[in-house]
Amino acid sequence: MVRRILGFVSGNLIFSLLFFGTGLAGTNTAENQQDGVGNQAEVSQNGELNDSLIIQNGNNDFAELLQEGENNVSSVSQTGDLNETIIKQGENLFDASTNSDSEVVQEGNQNKARVEQFNNLTSGGNSALVEQTGDSNDANILQDGEANSAIIVQDGNENKAQSRIIFGGNDNLSIIEQNGDNNDADIGLSTNTSTSFITQFGNSNDADIDQIGFGDGNFADVLQEGDNNTSSVFQVLNSNEAIIEQIGDLNESTITQVADDNFAEIYQGQVGDSGFENNAEITQNAEGNMGSISQFGDLNQAEVTQDSSANTSTILQQGSSHTATVNQN
Numbered sequence: 001m002v003r004r005i006l007g008f009v010s011g012n013l014i015f016s017l018l019f020f021g022t023g024l025a026g027t028n029t030a031e032n033q034q035d036g037v038g039n040q041a042e043v044s045q046n047g048e049l050n051d052s053l054i055i056q057n058g059n060n061d062f063a064e065l066l067q068e069g070e071n072n073v074s075s076v077s078q079t080g081d082l083n084e085t086i087i088k089q090g091e092n093l094f095d096a097s098t099n100s101d102s103e104v105v106q107e108g109n110q111n112k113a114r115v116e117q118f119n120n121l122t123s124g125g126n127s128a129l130v131e132q133t134g135d136s137n138d139a140n141i142l143q144d145g146e147a148n149s150a151i152i153v154q155d156g157n158e159n160k161a162q163s164r165i166i167f168g169g170n171d172n173l174s175i176i177e178q179n180g181d182n183n184d185a186d187i188g189l190s191t192n193t194s195t196s197f198i199t200q201f202g203n204s205n206d207a208d209i210d211q212i213g214f215g216d217g218n219f220a221d222v223l224q225e226g227d228n229n230t231s232s233v234f235q236v237l238n239s240n241e242a243i244i245e246q247i248g249d250l251n252e253s254t255i256t257q258v259a260d261d262n263f264a265e266i267y268q269g270q271v272g273d274s275g276f277e278n279n280a281e282i283t284q285n286a287e288g289n290m291g292s293i294s295q296f297g298d299l300n301q302a303e304v305t306q307d308s309s310a311n312t313s314t315i316l317q318q319g320s321s322h323t324a325t326v327n328q329n
Contacts, residue, residue: 028052028067036061039078047072047096058083058109069096072125080109088116099125108134111154118144126150134159137178145169157181161198166190166212180205194218207231215239215260226251226274234258240284248274254281259309261287267294275300282306289313289328297322304328 027048032041038060043052050067053075061078068090076085083106090097097117104113111134117126127149128141137154143165150163151174159178166188174187174196184206185198191211197220198207205224213236220233225247232254233242240257247269255264262284269275276298282291282305289306291313298320304313311328 074102082110102128104130151175153177159183161185163187197221201225209233211235250277256283259287264291
């Protein structure tokens with residue numbers, strides 16, 4: 001049985017297309033609430049026991065929900081003008097979503113959010129949350145696997161954030177928080193039981209975390225406070241840990257871990273003693289290495305390369321215009 005509902009109330013457009021198979025009629029629920037002019041809401045649910053909610057308070061907002069599968073929950077709340085949200089969850093009934101939760105909250109104008117979560121009818125669900133406060137923010141979450149959780153929180157203007165599960169992955173957690181303007185954050189995963197955090201306070205910061213190689217148990221945490229800082233973490237294989245903390249402006253940090261059981265940390269600037277234009281890099285190409293760089297001052301440069309196993313390196317520079325290089329082979 002197919003039921004179609006098409007409504008046009010007070011300048012707002014509501015379009016619901018609900019597909020039900022034999023014996024499933026009436027098992028999905030959809031609720032739309034609109035206050036304003038020119039808002040558009042679209043819901044298409046194929047499967048059973050799916051719930052959706054769209055609330056729009058503003059003008060010319062757009063929300064689209066498509067849920068294919070079972071026991072999925074989606075909600076969208078838009079306050080402001082010209083906001084856009086798309087939530088998909090299941091690709092189709094052959095790659096359907098089960099027990100997945102998605103929530104998008106937008107307060108401001110011209111914000112964009114997109115969530116796509118795929119798995120199949122026998123797998124556990126994924127969870128996604130996007131909160132946007134301000135104008136012209138952009139957030140994307142893509143998860144293909146099971147029991148993954150992704151959170152993006154944006155407070156400011158023209159921030160961009162993306163969290164992606166690439167080629168499938170399970171039991172991963174990624175959290176991106178942006179406070180300020182023109183920040184950019186990207187997390188890409190193809191691992192299991194990995195954790196990623198990106199936190200940005202300030203303007204025009206850029207952070208990237210990539211955890212790939214079908215490994216397990218990787219951890220990455222990036223904190224940037226200030227303006228125009230750049231950070232990159234690249235992890236392959238298993239049980240690597242990377243920490244970057246940058247307080248100040250124009251600092252750059254890179255951590256590359258291509259093996260198992262490595263630990264790397266970079267600290268540039270600290271509370272009450274921010275750094276300016278420091279550069280730090282740690283590369284670990286073998287197992288069981290530990291590398292640490294701490295730079296408190298300005299215009300410092302430090303590099304650690306570890307190409308054999310079980311090495312330890314520590315660099316601490318206080319002041320300005322220092323250079324340090326460590327190679328362990």
